[in-house]
Amino acid sequence: MGGCSRSCQADVITGFSLHIGPKSSTPSVYRTQRASSMMVTLLGVMGLCWTLALAHPLASTAPPGADGAPRTELHPDEIGRCSEDWGFDAVTLDESGTMMYFRGESVWKSHGGARELVNATWPEVGGHVDAAFRLHHLERPKAHDNVYLIRGENVWVYEKGQLKKGYPRLVSEEFPGIPTPLDAAMECHPGECRAEGVLFFQGRRTWFLELASGTVKERTWPSVGNCTAAVRWLGRYYCFQGGRFLRFDPVSGEVPPHYPLLLRDYFIHCPGRGHGHGAHRNSSQPQDDRCSNLTFSAFLSDDSGRIYAFNGFRYWRVDSHRDGWHAWPISHQWPEVQGPVDAAFSWEGKVYLIQGSNVYIYGGRAGFTLVSGYPRRLSKELGNPGDKTLDEVDATFTCPRSSKLYLISGSHMWVKDLAQGPKDSWKELFFPHDHVDGALCTAHGLYLIQGPNLYRYGGPEELTPSGIPPKPHSLATTLLGCAH
Template identity: 55%
Template sequence: MLGALCLAWSLALGLSYPQSHGRNLNATGSWHHLGSAGTLDEAEVAQRCADEGGFDAVTLDETGTMLFFKGDVVWKGFTGPAEPINASWPEIHGPVDAALRIHRLDHPDVHDNVFLFRGKRVWAYAQGKLRGGYPKLIEKEFKGVPGDLDAAVECHPKECAAETILFFKGSQVLSYDLKTGVLKEREWPAVANCSSAVRWLERYYCFQGIRFVRFDPVTGSVPPRYPLDARDYFMRCPGRGHGHEVRPNATVRARYDRCSGQPFQAFSSDDSGRIYAFRGGLYFRLDSHRDGWHPWALSHTWKEMQGEVDAAFSWEDKLYLVQGSQVTIYRSGQGYSLVEGYPRPLQAELGVASVDAAFTCPHSHDLYLIQGSLMQHVDLLQRSRGPDRTLTPPHSRVDGAFCTAKGVYLFQGSSFYHYASVNELVTAAVPAAAQDTATTFFQCPATGGEGGPQRPPHQG
């Protein structure tokens, strides 16, 4: 488990803040563990942590476990021993050239399948089983794409213009539109010669041997301070990584630990199903829990942001982040981009000086602002304000709120309260039953407090 913990801390801090190299926050909190832990013998450590070569392919599987292919073996997760490739995929004999987990929401039978590429053929697996009709020639499955690839990675809508696959072969970078079948070549010298590639938590990584870069899947640009060594971030290697000399105090550990019970200052949800939880300059993604429960600095996604978020809401593909008396707006197209002229005063934008929580419901222009025990309706189209409503006790103060097709969720301390609709919230004679936020939303072990486990109310 320690290896996964170290990776979570190093990625959360290292990939968000590359300049923090040399530190390791070795927490003891409960983390989503990708892959089984185990003791690696010296021969296997030498194979996994060699100075040369890197991996043949990297992808996530259907369950969110990271797969690292090298030669005839695969590592499942960031720690643990190697397994023969054909133990999981008996039809594959020998090394693979590339691998990806495909994203095709309009084709549920294909969505989240794992594709393995070898030579001129491709194999497609659903829930670990080879799909009928495979293997196929790569050029037949993806018209115009050559065989003997070096790497491949899927690109999701809103990050690319459409559901796309990026293929890498030597200095060639090819973009394949899954819907239209159009193939385009990209001139991306910084991400050419990828030996493997992967999308993880809306970030794209190209491995060039044992080193890697993070890149923009639309422009091919690479942030400063890359490339970095994969052995400091993606695997456990003796003498590598972020050391053990710095240990955070209990307050810092609690802030990074989703199961600590420490309250969140804000939540947001949008029409595409993304749900964010904000705490102390960090955010967690609730809707992508399958790929890990890692905390990230605000600047990881919203590069101009730092400090605490007091309230957040989405409307018309824009995310509004409130900090004190200021509001900052980001367009949420292919990644997030700052709207020109922001931040600006909250009073000028919404007619209020401060707010404890805010939410909009899916595909609605009705905004609800909560300050103390009062909730006010704002029509975002007309910019008109309705009368204040007094919330049912004990909602004298709300830390955060969001709304999905399943209703409204109000958060206070370590608990939340669910109402089936806004109308049910404002007309309730008694408060809804308190439920435990960590248990329900973050799949933490039950602590015996109020509220039993249930499926998180994710959209999409």
């Protein structure tokens, strides 16, 4: 992860101040508790949780059990953290994308980090942390990605690891209308929430602060409450309740079935427990599987710049370079799609998934709500290109800030303007490839994918008879972030 900058400047956020004169007040609420030495790791779980690394289990020194399998003997440090009621005081990402877990006076940085004292990194805080979050505020670049640590009545704000001038401040001054002491807090992103803001939790009560206006509204969420910690990760919102956790919708407060679940089965490495039972990666869906010469059937880049890669019943998603690629079951976000996706594209905030001769259109927040009346026949939705029926589509793509849709089948490619509606017909264009598995167009260019190979063009206008096809590059290293 990147180093810390030593520069630190004050800023002001619309709706609440990020800088006022220095305060000498000290926290009035202390809930200090000491945690045993431990290491926290994350386990990626198909359909439920995060595809982060899971550390190798400790070697067993116990004699084999009656069934012939070796018994797993817990290290003394694991006895506490693997109990049902073990949990976090606060969880947040830092500006470089490292997950940080706070408990008592200790903090663990990343899935493989060793236990450290909070005051070793944040000496100004000097103890435990009640709540923490990384602010998302694109309209205020100097405030965007600042890390907020809340303890009692006070809040400390860090920019690239350095305490900002004028802090600590009272929470009541920084966030007017938000009570203390707080149990948890988390940022809320536009497109996932109705507006850019912050969620605050205290007991059974939840408040949403809208950054643009500074207004505070209380949320009535019967299924969400008593959050001892909270974190947003890759568009998913998690509330930790002691030794358990649940995922919830940040607008409605709805919780999917099967929650809450035990932390020790998903986020805490406990030998003999959880999915994968000590495998370095989730054995059914390893994160680095994308680097093992998989053939991807479709690619997609949405309006926010997220990239999706589809293979079989799974898809990989990358939000930003610092977040990395992570895998999920397709049914986790698009439950109506049963099976592999043949092609995909996005336009005007909607996601189009093509499967066989049918198309599914998803809209709403983050593009995960099926539009009424779908799926329907692709030919009914887009019309047929000439005398060819749209029964088999190899790839589709749109480019940023363009309404033109490109469709590839075999050695043929067509284009039509979606903004023109049904009156615009397909036009065939020259296509220099016999076949592709997928296509992706981003601000960086057009990528045509065939097996493990990637062909990069500046844009679709470079697909001309007089042009020289580019040399193939490795899909894994060029696009998927693999080392080799």
